[in-house]
Amino acid sequence: MxxxxxxxxxxxxxxxxxxxxxxxxxxxxxxxxxxxxxxxxxxxxxxxxxxxxxxxxxxxxxxxxxxxxxxxxxxxxxxxxxxxxxxxxxxxxxxxxxxxxxxxxxxxxxxxxxxxxxxxxxxxxxxxxxxxxxxxxxxxxxxxxxxxxxxxxxxxxxxxxxxxxxxxxxxxxxxxAGEKSSSPRHVPYGGEIERHLDELQGHMARSVPQLNGVPRRWTALKLLEGDEAVRAEVASADVLREADMAVHRLETVLGDNPEAAIAERRYAFISGACQEAVRSTVESRYSMSDRIDAVVTNRVLGLPIFLGLMYLVFQLTFTVGGPPMEWIESGFVWLGGAVAGLWPAGSESLLRSLLVDGVIGGVGGVLVFLPSIFLLFLAIAYLEDTGYMARAAFLMDRLMHKIGLHGKSFVPMLIGFGCSVPAIMATRTLESQRDRLTTMLVVPLMSCGARLPIYALIIPAFFPPAWHAPLLWLIYLLGIVLAVVCAKLLRATMLRGEAPPFVMELPPYRWPTLRSVTLHMWNRGGAYLKKAGTIILGIAILLWAMQQWPNLPEAQVQRFAAERADVAAETSQTEETRAARLASLRNAEAEAALEASLMGRIGHGLEPVLRPCGFDWKISTAMIGAFAAKEVFVSQLGIVYSLGEEQAEDSTPLRDKLQANYTPLQGFCIMLFCLISTPCMATIAITKRESNSWGWALFQLGGLTVLAWVVTTAVYQVGSRFF
Amino acid sequence: MAASSSLQLSSSLEDYLEAIFQIVREKHAARGKDIADRLSVGRSSVTGALKALAERELVNYAPYDIITLTDKGRDVAEEIVRKHEVLREFFVKVLSIEESEADAAACKLEHAISETVLERFIEFVEFVERCPRGGTKWIKGFGYYCDNDKKTGNCEHCVELVLDDVRSKKMTEAARQQGILTLAQAACGQRVAILKITGTGGIRRRLLDMGATTGTLVEVERVAPFGDPIEVKIKGYHLTLRKDEAERIVVECV
CATH class of the missing domain: 3.40.50.300 (P-loop containing nucleotide triphosphate hydrolases)
Structure with a gap:
């Protein structure tokens, strides 16, 4: 009652x-x-x-x-x-x-x-x-x-x-306020179940008087349904034994588990109420939504339409998002220049360096992701709110299920080819925690856009033109294969468990309001800025500091100053040669400074560890720098080879340097390591935010780095026997 | 027993009762003239018979009034009619005798035949209809035998046909048994009713919560391009589930 x-x-x-x-x-x-x-x-x-x-x-x-x-x-x-x-x-x-x-x-x-x-x-x-x-x-x-x-x-x-x-x-x-009296009706569960409910309530009244304000009838029902959480809450051996006996008796009488009978009665009660109070005046068996589905999830047309839509989403995120990203980048470069201009030319002020390279660079590094995040979530909001996302999962589930993932994992994996940050945010569409974590952890293996400059630098430096395209394909393919293997491995070990049921509603198609889509987009962007942005900024400043300290020893600084003075003093040479010599001196000093800094020292320290992969300290130092963002690897390499940091991926001097110092096998190993290892700090930050735990973020960082080391070492060691 | 023997009816009285039963069934009530016409007898013999029947409380009879059957009279009449029908059916169906001749023979035999013999006649007809070695073909064979100078056909072939028949019947029976299948086996566009969900745990719970309770109608709408998840319509909405999960839902064709 x-x-x-x-x-x-x-x-x-x-x-x-x-x-x-x-x-x-x-x-x-x-x-x-x-x-x-x-x-x-x-x-x-x-x-x-x-x-x-x-x-x-x-x-x-x-x-x-x-x-x-x-x-x-x-x-x-x-x-x-x-x-x-x-x-x-x-x-x-x-x-x-x-x-x-x-x-x-x-x-x-x-x-x-x-x-x-x-x-x-x-x-x-x-x-x-x-x-x-x-x-x-x-x-x-x-x-x-x-x-x-x-x-x-x-x-x-x-x-x-x-x-x-x-x-x-x-x-x-x-x-x-209690002004509206309500007398909720309870589902009648029929003689047999009701009798046991009454008995259980009686037992509870005697032995478990306090139930956290929950009605006894509800608790009794949950006990009959075998609800583990409620059983733990009740914690009275007497009542639990009584409940087990009741379940057993009901099983004999009903010929099925009571939870089935209870669900059935609930639906029967509802159906009774609906029959009385709801009238359907139009018989509509074939709605608009069904008509759309007949095309969109069609056996033949379904996949092409899906792939077409995915192409559009990708294009929207990265092609339409490209120019604004460039504006933000160049905006921050300009800002950095303007701020640097406040100090006299050639000033070595630490504050200037902190503001320009640390803070402005860091904030720029955070904001640069915003256009693609906004655009991706605009697309996802439409995909989800219209109801298409459920269809996409329906279409792709067989494929993704084979890897141990959910049909909806396809979208984040695809976005991963553009950038891991929005891709990891896109895992929000997955309901199951295990699916989400698995997808999140393997997404960085989808070779993102920022890694492309590294490949573009290395492939032409070591390989003949005919090999360029196949090698690029090979790298991308390796990433996919590794992602599949890792996903399977994770599902078999750390994230093991019954595959969550793929029992999903395909909601009727609806056109979302602009307001809800904008809110969705805004919330995501805001969450990224607040939660991930602060972490990214923090790491950016930390990396800056690692590159800054300890300073070049005074003796060396004086030596470079003296050499510069010498060059300036030499009047026999033309203005141009002097400028070139000054520039190369500056680069040499930057190289020496980096080598002397904490980052350079760590790079040196890591050399023995990375030697089996075929890397020297220069490459390991550049890799550490690449933690800020993958494409930074190229400019870091420029610094360590005393070529200055303005080296782009098509820089010929840098390629010459690489060619002179490394074999093609080492070149391939660099690409391999960059593909697999340590995703950038923004990825780690967003994984921390999305998994809500530093543990998973650090596991991703460590796991992928170890994997990269193992794979690259294997390739280098085996490869060096043949080449 | 004594009461029933006192009620022993002569065959002509049974005919009267049967006639009244049939007239009442057609017109709700009978008059003396109707009875006389149907049985081709004189009015006076009708009156005598009616008096005799009224004495046995089988008809409600008063002179010049309409005639109806008492409850007891209806029971007795129905019994006689049943005997008539059974015999006639036996003659027509089993012995292949023409309808009019069968009718006349049944009219005579119905008074003489005992309850036990009648039951056996009924059981025999049923047996002939049901037994694989009997059936309509077998009866036709009997007709052929009678019409063609007691010649039998190809007995071996006939037995073989019967055997084939039995086997194919068995197959259809098995197919009907297979009306019980799992949702994963149901064809596209097929409508089925849920019998039960096997197994335990989260998946079963989820299916129950989504409305897959016993008796619910499910229609298989389509299968995904790669052949795995299927889409069904249940309780007026669309649901997709993997075949692994559909495997757990035992359904019945409707």
Missing amino acids: PNIVCQHRILSASTTLTVALAGNPNSGKTTIFNALTGARQHVGNYPGVTVEKRAGTCKRGATTIQIVDLPGTYSLTAYSVEERIARSFLIDGKPDVVVDVVDASNLERNLYLAVQLIELGVPLVLALNMSDLAKRCGIEFDLVLLETLLGVPIVPTVGHTGQGIDELLNVVVAVA
């Missing part, structure tokens, strides 16, 4: 209410959340997991309403992370009101969560969302009757137009 004590709480002049927003995925929960909070929202993570936590506030008179958007779930069992989080928030967070957003055009399945919320005994309001769409589909609701049948207040809403939001807030406040 419903056991609701009506509490007439008088809302004082300024109160804060906590409202939890629950609902199925694709029920339009996010649009309701956006309509309620507008821009007053922030995105974070639930502690310890990758699941996003979104919260926002809105005002209602003097009342501040804090709205927490729970993860979208179909049920309240404890099998998926989302469900566990939603449930623990509902039980432990004790929200004042729970709003369950229900998709009116798919009422039966949506109400399944609602009846569980009723059973959980939370103060509930149903938002019958997309009621306009349902009306257009010819579905009519008798809301008064439905309210009576379920015993909870129902407000029809249209999320994207904001219709019904005001009314929803009114009802929420009224329910919170």
Whole structure:
């Protein structure tokens, strides 16, 4: 029996209410959340997991309403992370009101969560969302009757137009104040189950008086369903034994596990209510959405359309995003020059170096990713909100499942060829934690755009033109193969476990509002700047410092100064030769400074470790510098070869130097190592942010570096026997 | 027993009862004239018979009033009609005798035949219909035997045909049994009803939560290009699942 004590709480002049927003995925929960909070929202993570936590506030008179958007779930069992989080928030967070957003055009399945919320005994309001769409589909609701049948207040809403939001807030406040009496109806589970429920409740009343404010009936139901979390919570051997016996007896009587019977009764109850209160006036078996699907997921056309769309996404992210990235880069170069101009020419001020090379360079390094992140998330918002992403997963799942990943992993892997940072952010579309982590960890093996300058420098330096294209292909292919192997390895070891069920709804196609897409894009960009940006900036300054200290010994500085004075004093030579000699002196000094710095010393220190790979200290120093960003490898190499840092990938002097110092095998090993090893600091920062743990970020850093060492050493050692 | 023997009806009274039963069935009530016409007898003998039947409480009879059957009378009449039908069917179906002749013979035999013999007749007809060595072909064979001077056809061939028949029947039976399959085996466009979900754990739970409960109708919509996940329609929405998972859903063709 419903056991609701009506509490007439008088809302004082300024109160804060906590409202939890629950609902199925694709029920339009996010649009309701956006309509309620507008821009007053922030995105974070639930502690310890990758699941996003979104919260926002809105005002209602003097009342501040804090709205927490729970993860979208179909049920309240404890099998998926989302469900566990939603449930623990509902039980432990004790929200004042729970709003369950229900998709009116798919009422039966949506109400399944609602009846569980009723059973959980939370103060509930149903938002019958997309009621306009349902009306257009010819579905009519008798809301008064439905309210009576379920015993909870129902407000029809249209999320994207904001219709019904005001009314929803009114009802929420009224329910919170206890002004709206509700008498939720419970699902009748039939004689046999009810009898056991009563018995279990009796046992609990005797031995577990406190249940964290959760109704006993709910706990008894969960015990019959065999819910591990609730069993741990109850922790009374008596009650658990009683529950096991009840489950066993029910299995004999029902011929099936009670959880099946319970699910069945819930659906039967809902179906009964819907039959009475919902009328379908138009028989629409073949909707617009079905017509689109007949083309888009067609056996023949499906893949070409998918690949075409992926091509568009890639082009949008990196081709359209290219020019703004260049503007940002050149903007920061200009800014650096302008700031450097504040000091007299030739000044060796440390502050100048910190500002120009450390801070401005670092901020530039953060902001340069923004255009592609914004554009990628614009594309992803459209793919997800229209419902196409689920179809993409449907099309690609067979392929990705073979590697131990999910169909949706395809998109991040593809974006990885452009840049790992947005690619790792794109793993957000994966629901399962294990899938997300695996994808995140192997994405850097997709050879990103920043590694291309390295290949462009090395391949022509060592190999004849006919080999150029095949070698480039080989490098990319090696990355893919390694990613596949690593993903399989991870799934077999660290991220082992039952493959999460690929039981996914294909929601009807909908055109998202510009507002929701922009908000989505904005939230992602903001999250990147706040969380990953600070880490990237920190590492950039650290790298700057490593390159700066310790300074070149005074004796050497004086020697370079003396040589410079000599050159300036020589009047026998032309102006041009003098300038060239001065430049080469400057480069030699930069090289000496780098060698003397911490980075150079570490590079020297690493030489014995990297020798089996065929590298000397120059290459290892350049590799450390490349941690800032892969393409920095080229300019670092320029410095260590005393050619100055303005070396581009098509620099002939640098190629000559490489050719003179290394064999083609070593050249190949450099590319191999750059492909596999240490992703750049931005990747590590974003992995830290997305996995919500330094552990995984450092594991990625360490794991990939070790892998690079092993593979490169193997190639070099075997190769040097033949060449 | 004593009561039933006192009710022993003569065959002519049984004919009267049968006639009244049939007239009542057609017109709801009978008159003396109808009965006389149907049985081709005089009005006076009808009156005598009706009196005799009324004495046994089988008909409601008063002079010049309409005649109906009592409940008891209807039972007795129905029994007689049943005997008639069974015999007639036996003559037509098994013995291949013409309808009118069969009818007349049944009319006579129905009064003489005992309950046990009648039951055996019924069982025999059923047996002939059901036994693979009987059946309509076998009866036709009997007709052929009668019409063609007691000649038999190719007995060996006939037995072989019967055997083939039995085997093919067995196959269809097995196919019907196979109406139970898993969702992974269901063909594209096929509509099936869920019987149960096997196994335990998260996948089963998820399937139940998504509405895959016993009795729910599922329609297989399409298969992905690489042949794995399938798309189904369930409870009015579209769901995709891998064949591994569909394997766990036992369904029945509808």
